Amino acid sequence: MNYSTLYRICLYIVLLIGFVLGGKQITNGQTNQQAIDSLNTIIKIAQDDTAVSRAYVDLSSKLFRSHTDTVITLCNKALGIIELRIGSSSDKETTAFLLTKANALNNIGLVYYQKGEMDTALNFYTKSLAISEDQDDKLGISSCYHNIGSIFKSRGDIKKALENYHKTLNICQDEGYKQGITSALNNIGLIYIKQRDYNTALELFNKSMKLQEEMNDTWGLINSFNNIGLIYGNLGEEEKELEYYEKALFLAEESGDKQNVARAYNNIGRLYRDQEKRAKAIYYFEKSLEILQDLEYNLSIPFVLNNIGALYLYEGDIDKAQDYSERALLLSTEMGSTENISQAAEVLSKILEQQGSYDKALEYHMLHVQMQDSLFNEENTKKIMQLEAKMEYENKLREKKSELEKKQAVQEERLKRYLYIGIMVLLLILVVSAGVFLGLRQRLNNQKLGAELSFLKSQINPHFLFNTLNNIYALVLKKSTDAPNAVLMLSDIMRYMLHDSNHHRVLLEKEIDYISKFIKLQQLRIKKDVNIEFNIQGEPNKIKIAPMLLIPFVENAFKHGELQQKDAYIKIQLDIIPGEIDFLVENILREKKEKTTSGIGLDNLKKRLSLIYPGKHKLSRRKSGTTYIGNLKLQL
Structure with a gap:
């Protein structure tokens, strides 16, 4: 065996390790130093430009949560190699370059999304989607749909957000891509929280969390813990709420995920604010804000600014309340974040009312109402979309379960096995039927209660x-x-x-x-x-x-x-x-x-x-x- 052959074998082993540990989407916040070392090795020794460009992009994915400032630089290096080589490459190399280019554009879009530059992020996602569709890259397509859905969610366009998340979910289910499934379930669950359908949201988060535990997906688990904490907060179960926030904080700190550390701090601050423990609330809000500003994570900064502004207003510190709320409104307006504009305008309206500036207070109040209307005018459309999404998801699960049961039935030869399966299926049906009955009864009670309240409101003279x-x-x-x-x-x-x-x-x-x-x-x-x-x-x-x-x-x-x-x-x-x-x-x-x-x-x-x-x-x-x-x- 000559030196050239030995070199190629070693190189391909390194490439295999790097590619297996790499990822299509930036979804796992657990930084794997071995994977990073392997990718750096490929960049240093590989003579194949397709491998080097791919390694740069995969390295940007691994470093996204811990060193976000390096992502665009790494992706641009990959894009530079691709632009130089793609014109003279073979068909196979061209395909590899295009797939890498789509991933690089998607990752760059994520950075701009984090900074709150939504139009720029959407431009990169759209370019990435076009390449992925042309190459029939299912996972790349699903990643783009997911990220585009997140932009529409931040802008309050729930219908388009759900459409994109459903596309992601369908593709990932067909391809068996668990990380994509959990990301879509989490984001759809957050929309159900906004609609105050906490039972459905909790169901989605628990499904997501089960898959994340199977994959040892640390970043996914952090998101699920934070989201479940939000549900218990809305239900008024403060002990469980804090328990899940602290779980999220522990994992985020352990894995070096600063973004989710900041999110957990903000959530804990909200909990202490609701408990009127204002000193603790301010402490956690300020810690969250400091991290987000260091990361230039502009997307989440208005949430924290609004929380601090509202707290200072409650304490009677009008000047500080006005400063934080005006900063939140400015950032939210630049990003087109409907929900944050509404919250900031509401606080500013109350501040100006206390200052005696009634005309200006009324102006901000009307802005708050306008933003609220833009979120709730599509109420019927949202409910239809939710019902369709749930039915579509459950139908897919039933179809997959039915196919699996048919294959198992064909393989089974003994009557005893058939009887065993029959008994288990019967028990499952009984359990599911009981669950459906109890859930239906609870929903009917909730609907009746909601109807009574609506009727009461309609009786106002x-x-x-x-x-x-x-x-x-x-x-x-x-x-x-x-x-x-x-x-x-x-x-x-x-x-x-x-x-x-x-x-x-x-x-x-x-x-x-x-x-x-x-x-x-x-x-x-x-x-x-x-x-x-x-x-x-x-x-x-x-x-x-x-x-x-x-x-x-x-x-x-x-x-x-x-x-x-x-x-x-x-x-x-x-x-x-x-x-x-x-x-x-x-x-x-x-x-x-x-x-x-x-x-x-x-x-x-x-x-x-x-x-x-x-x-x-x-x-x-x-x-x-x-x-x-x-x-x-x-x-x-």
Whole structure:
């Protein structure tokens, strides 16, 4: 064996190790030093330009999470080699060069995506996709669709994001590419979180996590832990939320994944903010921001800036709150991030309202509403897309399972084996049927509960809205300084009623604020000598209740109460004691001159209470002469 032959054998062994350890997508944050060393060796000793260019791109993939600043340089070296050689290469070499070029363009796009330069990133992804499709490179195509979907998700275009993620999922399932499957499942799960379908999101994350554990995919597991933590945060299970964030942080620090360290810090900061542990919250937010700024990871910086701005506003530090929120708005506008623009505009609106700049506050408030509308106007389309995606995914799983069972059945020759399989399938069907039944029952209850709440909101007296607008109009004609504040109060009421009340639970403080503003707007139309009292005993703190539980009593008092006589009054009393709230409304009844449809809101409330607080509430209504008293006692 001569030296040349021995050299080629050694080279191909090194190439094989490098290519096996390399990756099509940048999805695994676990840096493998052995793989990096192998790729560097190929770059130094290989005489084959196709191997060298491929090694540069694979090395950029391995270094992406730990040394992002090297990615574009490495990819440009590969592209330089390709441009010099592709014109004089064989057909086989041309194919190899084109596949490497597509991967290089995709990786460069990821860097610009991280920096928040979405148009530039989309341009590189589109070029990469064109080459991958021309070469029928399935994994390259799936990677591009996934990355393009992430751009549309960041811009709030959920329909296009889902379309691209579904394309990725279908290709990866057909090709058996597990990392691509887990990435698509995670991103689709995040969209379900935005839609508040936490059960489906958790199901997707658990499927993803199971595959990641099989592959020992550290970066994927970090993402899944962070995402599952978000779900438990939305469900109010703070211990589980912190547990998953700390799991994500441990793995991210151990693997040197700075981006996910920053994400975990931000999530932990949000948790402490919700617990009103503000010093800890600021500490984790600032640590997250410092890492993201060092990495120039502009995509996530507005999230952290918005969180810090909102926290300083809550503490009353207006200057700092305004500084962080304005920075968040500037970055978000440059990237076209609809969600972050909405959050920043909402905080700035509240800041300017406190400063007395009502016109500017209203301008930012309208920007917040506009961005919210752009996220929720496609609600029906999103739900259809979700249903189609779920059905398509489940159909594929069923088809694959059916094919596998047929192959196994053909190979089985003994009756005992057939009986064993039959018993197992029967048990599986029973378990799945029971699960489907329980899940269906839970969904029906949730749908019924949602319908009750929607119906309750639809019962709000339109005369209240018309009268309030007329009163505001009168204030405007008089050039009263109360007009801007009245507009903002009405806007807050409508936002709470149409948006905040979609949550399963809201802070008791928000319900109290809603009632207070409702009363103030009602006072615009009634006599000033009507005695209206709203007394609160105890601290609401972080108590959460189902939305729109208390307001029906107050609405009835204004709608059916006697407000014209001299001794007219409305007394509202809220007592907050550990584990219970006691809400009472007392007023003088107006003498009825005709049959009315009163009581719809309270009857609706009775149904909602039986669904949400079975055995944990006491609702009473009684008359004593001309006095009417409504009372709700609720165990928390």
